[in-house]
Amino acid sequence: MAGKEVLLNAFTMNCVGHIHHGMWTHPDDHSVEFNQLRYWTDLAQLLEQGLFDGVFIADILGVYDVYQNGIGLTAREAIQLPVNDPLMLVSAMAAVTRHLGFGLTANLSYEAPYPFARRLSTLDHLTNGRIGWNIVTGYLDSAARAMGLSTQVAHDRRYDQADEFLEVSYKLWEGSWEDGALVADKARRLYADAARIHTIRHQGEFYRMEGYHLTSPSPQRTPLLFQAGSSARGLAFAGRHAECTFVTGSTPEGMRNQVHALRQAAVDAGRPADALKVFMGVGVIAAPTAAEAQEKYREYLRYASPEAGIAHFSSSTGIDLARFGLDEPIQAGPTQAIESVTKTYSGWTRRRLLEQHAMGSRYPLLVGDPSQVADQLLRWMDVGEIDGFNLSRILNPGSYEDVIRWVIPELQSRGRYKTAYRPGTLRQKLFQHGDRLPASHPAAAWRAPADRRG
Amino acid sequence: MAGKEVLLNAFTMNCVGHIHHGMWTHPDDHSVEFNQLRYWTDLAQLLEQGLFDGVFIADILGVYDVYQNGIGLTAREAIQLPVNDPLMLVSAMAAVTRHLGFGLTANLSYEAPYPFARRLSTLDHLTNGRIGWNIVTGYLDSAARAMGLSTQVAHDRRYDQADEFLEVSYKLWEGSWEDGALVADKARRLYADAARIHTIRHQGEFYRMEGYHLTSPSPQRTPLLFQAGSSARGLAFAGRHAECTFVTGSTPEGMRNQVHALRQAAVDAGRPADALKVFMGVGVIAAPTAAEAQEKYREYLRYASPEAGIAHFSSSTGIDLARFGLDEPIQAGPTQAIESVTKTYSGWTRRRLLEQHAMGSRYPLLVGDPSQVADQLLRWMDVGEIDGFNLSRILNPGSYEDVIRWVIPELQSRGRYKTAYRPGTLRQKLFQHGDRLPASHPAAAWRAPADRRG
Numbered sequence: 086m087a088g089k090e091v092l093l094n095a096f097t098m099n100c101v102g103h104i105h106h107g108m109w110t111h112p113d114d115h116s117v118e119f120n121q122l123r124y125w126t127d128l129a130q131l132l133e134q135g136l137f138d139g140v141f142i143a144d145i146l147g148v149y150d151v152y153q154n155g156i157g158l159t160a161r162e163a164i165q166l167p168v169n170d171p172l173m174l175v176s177a178m179a180a181v182t183r184h185l186g187f188g189l190t191a192n193l194s195y196e197a198p199y200p201f202a203r204r205l206s207t208l209d210h211l212t213n214g215r216i217g218w219n220i221v222t223g224y225l226d227s228a229a230r231a232m233g234l235s236t237q238v239a240h241d242r243r244y245d246q247a248d249e250f251l252e253v254s255y256k257l258w259e260g261s262w263e264d265g266a267l268v269a270d271k272a273r274r275l276y277a278d279a280a281r282i283h284t285i286r287h288q289g290e291f292y293r294m295e296g297y298h299l300t301s302p303s304p305q306r307t308p309l310l311f312q313a314g315s316s317a318r319g320l321a322f323a324g325r326h327a328e329c330t331f332v333t334g335s336t337p338e339g340m341r342n343q344v345h346a347l348r349q350a351a352v353d354a355g356r357p358a359d360a361l362k363v364f365m366g367v368g369v370i371a372a373p374t375a376a377e378a379q380e381k382y383r384e385y386l387r388y389a390s391p392e393a394g395i396a397h398f399s400s401s402t403g404i405d406l407a408r409f410g411l412d413e414p415i416q417a418g419p420t421q422a423i424e425s426v427t428k429t430y431s432g433w434t435r436r437r438l439l440e441q442h443a444m445g446s447r448y449p450l451l452v453g454d455p456s457q458v459a460d461q462l463l464r465w466m467d468v469g470e471i472d473g474f475n476l477s478r479i480l481n482p483g484s485y486e487d488v489i490r491w492v493i494p495e496l497q498s499r500g501r502y503k504t505a506y507r508p509g510t511l512r513q514k515l516f517q518h519g520d521r522l523p524a525s526h527p528a529a530a531w532r533a534p535a536d537r538r539g
Numbered sequence: 540m541a542g543k544e545v546l547l548n549a550f551t552m553n554c555v556g557h558i559h560h561g562m563w564t565h566p567d568d569h570s571v572e573f574n575q576l577r578y579w580t581d582l583a584q585l586l587e588q589g590l591f592d593g594v595f596i597a598d599i600l601g602v603y604d605v606y607q608n609g610i611g612l613t614a615r616e617a618i619q620l621p622v623n624d625p626l627m628l629v630s631a632m633a634a635v636t637r638h639l640g641f642g643l644t645a646n647l648s649y650e651a652p653y654p655f656a657r658r659l660s661t662l663d664h665l666t667n668g669r670i671g672w673n674i675v676t677g678y679l680d681s682a683a684r685a686m687g688l689s690t691q692v693a694h695d696r697r698y699d700q701a702d703e704f705l706e707v708s709y710k711l712w713e714g715s716w717e718d719g720a721l722v723a724d725k726a727r728r729l730y731a732d733a734a735r736i737h738t739i740r741h742q743g744e745f746y747r748m749e750g751y752h753l754t755s756p757s758p759q760r761t762p763l764l765f766q767a768g769s770s771a772r773g774l775a776f777a778g779r780h781a782e783c784t785f786v787t788g789s790t791p792e793g794m795r796n797q798v799h800a801l802r803q804a805a806v807d808a809g810r811p812a813d814a815l816k817v818f819m820g821v822g823v824i825a826a827p828t829a830a831e832a833q834e835k836y837r838e839y840l841r842y843a844s845p846e847a848g849i850a851h852f853s854s855s856t857g858i859d860l861a862r863f864g865l866d867e868p869i870q871a872g873p874t875q876a877i878e879s880v881t882k883t884y885s886g887w888t889r890r891r892l893l894e895q896h897a898m899g900s901r902y903p904l905l906v907g908d909p910s911q912v913a914d915q916l917l918r919w920m921d922v923g924e925i926d927g928f929n930l931s932r933i934l935n936p937g938s939y940e941d942v943i944r945w946v947i948p949e950l951q952s953r954g955r956y957k958t959a960y961r962p963g964t965l966r967q968k969l970f971q972h973g974d975r976l977p978a979s980h981p982a983a984a985w986r987a988p989a990d991r992r993g
């Protein structure tokens with residue numbers, strides 16, 4: 086029996102330098118055009134031609150100011166600065182596509198549930214149910230300061246806050262308007278039935294509110310929920326809430342352990358192990374022949390910036406890597422922005438990190454002809470037990486064009502990639518169990534009694 | 540000499556019932572399709588064919604729950620409920636137009652300046668400088684409760700908060716990135732020069748922050764500023780900040796007094812009297828002949844809901860009008876949502892209000908053949924000394940189609956409406972003094988020294 090079909094998102098961001106730092110300087114890279122709508126509508130159409138499941142748009146609030154204690158290199162290499170709001174791109178991209186999903190990163194720490202829930206519901210309506218939310222809580226002190234706080238809320242407390250934020254959001258999305266509330270009958274002059282629209286009341290540790298959801302039920306109600314936490318607390322959060330998780334790893338075998346832990350976390354939260362689709366971050370350099378792929382790779386290396394890569398990494402870890410000698414083992418200080426990342430790399434030298442970031446990033450990089458790339462992707466799929474990939478751009482949009490031209494036909498010929506979109510919402514396309522969250526998901530508990538089915 | 544050209548915005552909202560309540564039930568009205576992207580992209584293209592200056596999208600956070608102490612009629616007649624986020628519509632509408640401006644209502648009371656400034660800057664980039672912000676502070680207790688407050692901030696204090704919100708926003712928009720900060724030179728590997736990107740520090744009564752604006756300078760930097768306050772405090776605020784004001788009135792002569800007061804407020808704030816463009820809310824029923832227009836009018840009246848009109852009005856005033864007998868003079872209670880409105884209508888009876896809301900609204904309604912409508916519009920322009928109109932939809936989009944077909948050619952033949960768009964940003968099109976705010980505007984004080992010109 087053939088293995089699972091590969092799920093595929095483009096992994097991008099409303100900025101110039103996203104993952105593979107320095108590549109914006111390549112003559113064929115178009116990232117500097119990110120302020121133009123056409124750049125995004127062209128990308129959306131390209132991805133839909135390639136039957137991508139979605140475009141996953143990262144985001145960051147704050148700046149990377151840890152490396153060399155400032156934004157000098159961040160500005161010079163456009164390391165996720167400037168960075169524009171991802172949600173503003175969606176309606177234009179949706180208008181030129183029919184199936185492409187949108188995975189939208191939004192940091193809940195600085196949002197209020199009431200207007201935020203409306204924003205995502207609006208988009209879910211306008212896209213006919215193609216919205217996913219990548220739930221993040223932020224990790225930058227620079228964001229906290231820009232929001233008027235002296236420092237950010239501690240890591241595990243941010244997850245407590247996120248749990249409560251989601252509870253309020255579920256109440257609004259799932260419980261405020263019954264399915265039958267909207268009638269829209271002109272002859273009877275009855276648009277909606279107030280008896281079936283319920284006030285949401287919440288009084289918790291972080292949030293209180295009393296009011297109706299402002300938006301009528303959108304195709305998915307709760308958007309498809311993405312999450313990317315890797316700490317113990319993050320894992321528990323993903324197990325409880327996430328439908329898709331976004332992971333990174335360095336070996337398929339290590340990935341499998343990570344995936345098992347995630348699925349176990351779902352089971353521990355009372356959900357099926359396959360309630361989670363796991364997407365892995367990866368970069369691909371593909372060409373018709375192995376030699377051409379290697380030649381491309383060597384050419385790209387001339388534009389990549391390993392230093393920008395580790396400047397980005399400095400903010401992920403909270404460690405100014407510029408402070409260490411090239412061969413001095415790196416030691417974490419008391420502040421560690423992303424604890425699990427810091428742990429993994431403790432004791433490495435700056436030289437080793439620079440080598441690892443040769444392509445401006447530490448993402449796994451697959452280089453080869455169509456067959457070689459397909460082999461590697463499927464090894465990650467089958468040994469790592471993941472469900473698909475968030476494909477980062479090396480050249481933009483060249484990397485996507487290459488994958489669509491060379492790799493996807495190869496995967497299709499092996500029966501490992503769809504040959505047409507499935508009908509329905511983003512959730513229905515990925516899970517085939519309906520447009521709404523299943524009864525095993527905690528959001529279902531907040532549905533109005535009339536809407537509790539299956 | 541011919542008078543001024545009429546400026547024209549479509550006045551709409553991301554909802555079903557906006558101003559002319561009840562008209563959603565008309566067979567030719569398409570408002571119930573507001574969740575579909577196509578509805579908005581079609582509208583944008585229609586308006587650009589008619590050389591409209593902009594589409595002004597209202598918004599409300601909260602629900603109208605004053606009338607009969609609940610949302611019964613609000614839901615039944617879709618009185619601005621459901622109401623979706625207006626900003627989510629923009630990129631799709633911008634992608635199918637080149638010149639149309641976007642006047643976006645956003646309530647600052649529940650926003651943080653740092654992410655909000657990024658959101659509008661993102662849109663200003665994506666639209667090539669076509670964004671306006673209609674600054675509102677809200678007036679609904681239901682919104683305050685939904686945001687976790689027991690009641691809203693008092694009226695004049697909301698304006699104090701707004702003044703400070705704008706100060707922080709100006710710092711971000713005008714002062715964080717110098718004009719020369721963005722280099723984007725691939726050969727020199729220099730995207731931006733950190734020496735020309737400045738940290739914004741603010742510590743005030745309502746806001747504190749420390750950080751860089753996340754978005755590079757957009758074509759207009761500060762979006763075109765709309766405002767609609769009519770109280771004494773609102774007038775002072777408009778005089779200081781607004782470039783366009785949105786007013787309503789019942790006679791051209793009364794309008795002139797209002798306009799003089801607004802221009803005086805600008806002068807009092809050290810700005811030229813013509814720094815303000817004044818737009819008046821109006822509804823138009825136009826047809827080739829006067830008889831056909833009157834026939835349309837009579838037909839529309841059968842669908843309009845005067846009761847829904849005064850239910851909306853109940854929330855504007857904070858007075859449950861259902862509590863009064865038909866002929867009992869209405870008296871304001873201690874809570875008055877919009878003080879100036881309440882004052883105007885004190886002593887009226889419910890019967891008189893229902894008559895005034897015959898078309899579901901108390902907006903001035905102009906009915907007639909092209910010449911009659913043009914006469915009336917120009918009388919408002921020339922006697923009222925306004926600059927243009929926010930044209931509310933009676934039938935949607937039929938009202939816009941009728942105005943484009945019948946009224947605009949008449950205004951053009953009189954030399955009172957443009958025959959082509961001017962080049963440049965929304966601000967440049969309206970004021971012809973450049974893309975950025977002039978030196979007389981308070982925002983200019985926050986520019987980096989290198990950028991202070993003119």
